[in-house]
Each structure stands twice: as structure tokens, then as C-alpha cells.
Amino acid sequence: MAENNKKREQFEKDTRQLFHKLHSAQADNDYIFNRLTSLLSTEYLQVEEDFFTGKICLDAGCGSNANATYALLQMGAEKVHAFDLNETIYEKAPKMLQEFDSQRYELTTGSVLDIPFADNTFDFIHCGGVLHHSADVLQGLRELARVTKPGGVLYIHTYGAGGLIREMTTFFREKYSQDDAFKKLIDNLNAQKLQLGILNIFDSMERNGDDLGRKIPTQMIEELVDDDLVLTIQDRIAAPAYHEHTEEQLRTCLEEEGFSDIERLTRYPYLKNIRRFLSPLYEEYDSEIAQLCYGSGLIQLKAIKND
Numbered sequence: 001m002a003e004n005n006k007k008r009e010q011f012e013k014d015t016r017q018l019f020h021k022l023h024s025a026q027a028d029n030d031y032i033f034n035r036l037t038s039l040l041s042t043e044y045l046q047v048e049e050d051f052f053t054g055k056i057c058l059d060a061g062c063g064s065n066a067n068a069t070y071a072l073l074q075m076g077a078e079k080v081h082a083f084d085l086n087e088t089i090y091e092k093a094p095k096m097l098q099e100f101d102s103q104r105y106e107l108t109t110g111s112v113l114d115i116p117f118a119d120n121t122f123d124f125i126h127c128g129g130v131l132h133h134s135a136d137v138l139q140g141l142r143e144l145a146r147v148t149k150p151g152g153v154l155y156i157h158t159y160g161a162g163g164l165i166r167e168m169t170t171f172f173r174e175k176y177s178q179d180d181a182f183k184k185l186i187d188n189l190n191a192q193k194l195q196l197g198i199l200n201i202f203d204s205m206e207r208n209g210d211d212l213g214r215k216i217p218t219q220m221i222e223e224l225v226d227d228d229l230v231l232t233i234q235d236r237i238a239a240p241a242y243h244e245h246t247e248e249q250l251r252t253c254l255e256e257e258g259f260s261d262i263e264r265l266t267r268y269p270y271l272k273n274i275r276r277f278l279s280p281l282y283e284e285y286d287s288e289i290a291q292l293c294y295g296s297g298l299i300q301l302k303a304i305k306n307d
């Protein structure tokens with residue numbers, strides 16, 4: 001038991017340490033931070049424009065730049081409570097939120113597996129990209145259900161299951177944990193190195209009489225291979241865990257916890273980098289090619305707790 005607790009502690013420490021590094025870099029890049037804060041909107045959530053007025057919200061696993069807390073405040077939430085695993089969130093998040101009245105938000109530490117709030121507290125809960133990095137996805141979901149008010153709305157997005165791209169990232173994640181040279185390569189990756197590598201390939205092609213690469217403007221390479229891409233690669237490969245669940249499993253758990261009107265949401269992620277070619281697969285998650293690549297896709301669910 002003590003051994004398991006120690007392992008869990010280390011796992012959570014490693015998880016937070018990685019995300020603190022990635023989220024801090026996102027916070028320092030205006031383009032990325034604006035992209036993240038624009039992901040959450042009343043249109044995406046399919047709620048009325050004034051839905052957040054007077055609402056007490058929770059951003060569970062808010063991350064170091066608290067981008068969803070920012071979005072909730074911007075959409076008019078009365079108060080947003082936000083927490084993540086440890087005090088590293090106090091480094092950047094308060095700066096990112098400084099344009100808002102500090103009475104409207106409160107940052108705290110805690111785990112989604114044991115949420116530091118009473119039953120039935122929140123009108124709206126956001127938990128984006130967190131559960132699959134925790135030690136127990138369904139326990140986290142039950143905890144989120146516990147603190148949602150009857151009639152309140154719970155929104156989660158979490159990693160789905162299956163698909164070729166997921167199999168590849170799982171392979172790379174295992175390699176990262178076992179191969180020091182590969183780990184170093186991923187940890188030290190940056191956009192400039194990648195751009196240079198591509199330009200070197202174009203040089204070599206040109207020397208051998210193939211000038212197609214040369215015809216691609218350098219500016220386009222810089223746009224397709226940017227810091228946002230590098231942070232995504234590091235997220236997918238260096239994260240200690242990326243648990244996979246099907247939509248079915250998540251829906252069943254929500255139903256058991258007394259939720260109904262469970263809706264799967266989707267959106268088109270606007271990206272500048274090469275991942276923009278994958279945006280249609282994210283949005284149309286049930287197309288044949290999307291399922292081949294991403295299995296059940298990114299599962300974005302909104303559900304209402306029964307009164």
C-alpha cells in the first residue's frame with residue numbers, strides 16, 4: 001500500500017512537472033495562449049450566450065496557464081475555482097488571469113481523484129485533457145459527478161481509444177521511457193532544429209537535381225513546423241500516461257452517476273502548423289479515415305446532472 005502511494009506520488013509529480021514546462025511555454029507565446037483560450041465558447045458548448053452569467057464553475061486540472069479558467073471568466077462566469085496537482089500553478093496562472101477581478105477566481109491545489117470541494121457545489125465543470133493523465137479515469141469522473149450540482153453541466157474531454165496514430169504515439173511513449181538517447185532528442189526538440197532539418201533535406205534534393213523542396217517557401221516551413229507543434233509532440237510522447245477509454249465506457253459511468261442528456265461535442269481545431277491537416281479528422285471523428293487514424297477520437301462530452 002505504502003509502495004503504491006509512493007508510486008502514485010511520483011507519477012503525479014512527473015506528470016505535473018512535464019505539463020508545467022509545456023504550459024509555461026504556451027503561456028509565453030501569445031499566439032498559442034490565444035488559440036487555447038478560444039477553444040471554449042458558448043457556441044462550441046451549445047449553450048445560450050449568457051449561460052455563464054451567475055454560474056459557479058470549476059476548472060479541474062486547470063494547468064499552469066489556466067486557459068479554460070480564462071475563457072470561463074471571459075464568458076461571464078460569476079466565479080471560477082481552478083485546481084491542479086501542486087503549487088507550480090501559482091507561477092504563471094495568476095499572471096494569465098490578471099485582467100480579471102481577483103474575487104472572480106480562486107486557484108488551489110488538489111487532485112481530480114479526490115476533489116477538494118463539497119458534493120453538489122458547481123453549476124458548470126470543465127475538465128479538459130486531464131482524466132487520461134490521472135491514475136484512474138473513472139474515479140476522476142465519479143468525483144467530477146459528485147461535485148456537480150443537480151441540474152448542473154459537466155464538460156469533459158478525454159483521450160479516446162484505438163487508431164493507428166494512437167498506436168504510434170504509444171510506441172514512442174514507451175521508447176521515451178526506456179531509451180535515454182530518444183528521451184534526450186524529444187526533450188531538446190525545438191522548432192528551429194526541425195525547420196533546419198527540413199531545409200537541409202531540400203538542399204540535398206536540389207544537389208541531386210530535384211528542386212521541388214526549394215519551391216516550398218521557407219515561411220511556409222516556419223508556419224507548418226512551429227513551437228506549438230513541438231509542444232504537442234512533447235506532450236504526446238513525454239506524458240507519463242495517456243489512458244484510453246471508449247465513448248461507451250465514459251457514457252456508462254456518467255449514467256451510473258445520475259447524468260442524462262449526454263452529448264458528444266466536436267469542433268474544428270484552428271491550427272497554423274502541420275497538424276492543420278488533421279483538423280478535419282478531429283472534427284469529423286466518425287469518418288472512415290478518422291477512425292482508422294484515431295479510433296474513437298477525442299471524446300468531448302457534455303452532460304447534465306439529474307435533479
Ligand SMILES: C[S@@+](CC[C@H](N)C(=O)[O-])C[C@H]1O[C@@H](n2cnc3c(N)ncnc32)[C@H](O)[C@@H]1O
Binds near residue numbers: 060064083084133
Ligand atoms: C493536458 S493538461 C490540460 C490542462 C488544462 N485543463 C487545459 O485544458 O489546457 C493536463 C493537466 O492535468 C493535470 N492532472 C493530471 N492528473 C491530475 C489529477 N489527478 N488531478 C488534477 N490534475 C491532474 C496535469 O497536471 C496537467 O496540468
